[in-house]
Amino acid sequence: MSATFVGMPAFPVAARTALADTQLRANLAHATGTIRAKRAKVVAEVDNWEELRLAAAGIKDNTLLHLEEHLVRLEESLTRQGAVVHWARDAAEACTIVADVAKSHGVDEVVKVKSMATGEIELNEALAKEGIAAWETDLAELIVQLGDDLPSHILVPAIHRNRAEIREIFLSHMAAAGRPAPDDLTDEPARLADAARLHLREKFLRAKVGVSGANFAVADSGTLVVVESEGNGRMCLTLPEVLVTVVGIEKIVPTWADLDVFLQLLPRSSTGERMNPYTSTWSGVTPGDGPQEVHVVLLDNGRTRALADDVGRQALRCIRCSACLNVCPVYERTGGHAYGSVYPGPIGAILNPLLKGVGVDAQTDSLPYASSLCGACFEACPVRIDIPSVLVDLRAQVVDSHRGDRFPKAEALAMKATALAFGSGGRLGAAEKASGLVGRLLGGGGRRRLPGGRKLLGRLPGPGAAWTDARDLPTPPAESFRAWWKRTGGRG
């Protein structure tokens, strides 16, 4: 478990590597295409889909705008139901709390339900340092963990792996973690799932401590909710004696009844099913049923920072369905690793800068630009997060955070030059004359044309090449509008 996102290069560099991997691109195109079709079919079945989206966005906004009140109520309800509530300002605090619970029971292993929050705080790595093995039990997480790999999708972390690669990983790595894969394992998905069932069952049956996240936390009843498919979640939530659940403070809904919107939106947006195979809800400790010691860790880790951002606050509505990833033309081509975080894709491009802040590291600052602003993500989002607007706002924040830099970026210099030229008629005329001359010089031999028939420039020399490598640049016209008007008086 040494794989980490720490030290990942900025998006454009990471994307270039990903784009060169043809196997990865084939795996992703197949997987995202399949899930898009499934989602579209089950969303079309619901005639009041838009009404549900509006209700979900409204419920989340009302909760976020009064978050203190709801957090305090959640704490009271959880305590009343027999849970122990902990608060964690950051990843380190949260990891310490979980490790302390595990150590107090003298265990050297825990079983885990797939959880974005525990991935975000790198809990497995922290527990490993304390000598505690954290076994991932979701099939895709298991594939990632055994392959010493990184997750690349919110819902299907091993989406970048095909069946042949998964078979290889199981054959070479399962034995070191427990029950080995059968020698005659084929790459049929059913056989691979069966190998995972056998490998994990012994871990479920002996586990003393389970660790989970939660999709929702209900303030008025202290109910936590885990939505899953395989039953590994039920195993971890039910069989161990002790359960620790790490919950981001934005996961709150006010009432039990409010869940009725989200359990309609989430499965259809996420796996493209009318309902996922299993959903578990529990409120603290139930005597005689399931874990008798229940801990809940309420995690900030940048969420209050995101909450303070008037435009970006809506990102905290996110229910981690991953619909935005599956419809994103950028994600479909680069995959998730290029985003350098457990939260990839369009939601990752806004959530990471909102949680971590801009102007701190180049990798995070590059994310708001990892988008063509086509808007497909906003349309697919079940809680109506206007991702393109947040992206544009974050781009402005990134630029603002670099205004005092000692060495301004090329873009800032170009913008300055443009401002200078646009600031005076004489300077603009001179610039237009120069660009017309460039157009005649460079565009003369160009054979490629834009759809309207206008000639295209080839690759620009010098720093301009960075622009023309990825975009078509039309040949500047030989004469500017103002020169044409002066010459003809508008009659020619």
Next chain:
Amino acid sequence: MSARDDILAGVRRALREADTSPVHVSRGYRDTRPADVHLFVERVEDYRAVVVRCALDEVEARISDALPRDARAVVPDGLPWRVPGSVADDGLSALDLDDVDAVVTGATVGIAETGTIVLSHGPGEGRRALTLVPDLHVCVVRADQVVADVPDAFAVLDPDRPTTWVSGPSATSDIELDRVEGVHGPRRLHVIVAG
């Protein structure tokens, strides 16, 4: 300052200048519709579960049909039907449960629109582990327990009880998004819709 006070102070600070006037939430989606038992059967079948319909007095016969010969089936307290080869739940461990072939339970709610069965783990349904570890789950849902949709289900469920929402047998789509039935939960789900 404790982490709790720090976080709550952070929340207050973050929202100091925010417009906190309430957003209107329309609940038109909660309009009640009649429950359609035929749709429930169809939707449960869509998940590749086995579904049979029968009269209330035929339930015991259908349970017996659903269980393989000589199968040992664990049965929760309070189940109103007799089950052949039944094993009472007298505090069986997870390993014990791994040794039985099946579990037979009732349910609290069936949801027609999504083909979902909800257990709330009271009498006749048993603690959560019972319906999780054995490989075959035979579940009896009375027709009068079927509601139209998800909001109707939440309206009758008690948040203080643990609940398990079951939509077909356990499944995964983690390998190339190809759906495979049967991972960790019961690989076979047999639903008897009675009445």
